[in-house]
């Protein structure tokens with residue numbers, strides 16, 4: 001959804017599902033058509049391959065599986081989200097080249113950003129500070145020499 005060019009030749013688009021063009025309850029049509037179906041907890045990609053990784057996991061927990069939000073953005077398991085996101089961060093940093101950049105997007109609709117940042121030992125360098133009303137955060141990390 002947020003890519004300006006949804007078919008950029010230098011981008012590998014990855015998601016765990018394929019959704020054919022579907023009408024949502026608000027009337028809009030959307031689809032999910034990744035280049036590769038993959039699980040961010042265990043990426044079928046070699047170590048240190050990418051200069052830039054974008055990690056935009058679902059933010060919603062406990063959403064009804066048929067809800068608008070769950071259909072559009074996917075959803076997290078209320079039992080395993082911490083371990084799932086921990087593994088997701090670890091995989092992102094594994095496939096990044098040294099000095100590679102990770103862009104992480106998070107919406108605090110259900111889980112505070114600080115709880116999610118506790119799932120990786122690497123600190124973000126900077127990001128937007130949305131304040132109370134703007135719940136979406138974009139953070140920038142770099143895989144520096146000292147990163148685990």
Ligand SMILES: C[S@@+](CC[C@H](N)C(=O)[O-])C[C@H]1O[C@@H](n2cnc3c(N)ncnc32)[C@H](O)[C@@H]1O
Nearest residue numbers: 001002003015016038039040056057058073074
């Ligand atoms: C917030 S949306 C990402 C939207 C995307 N940034 C875009 O521009 O279209 C989160 C996506 O994560 C996917 N997802 C959920 N669990 C996943 C997993 N374990 N591995 C890979 N993708 C997953 C969902 O299917 C959903 O499409």
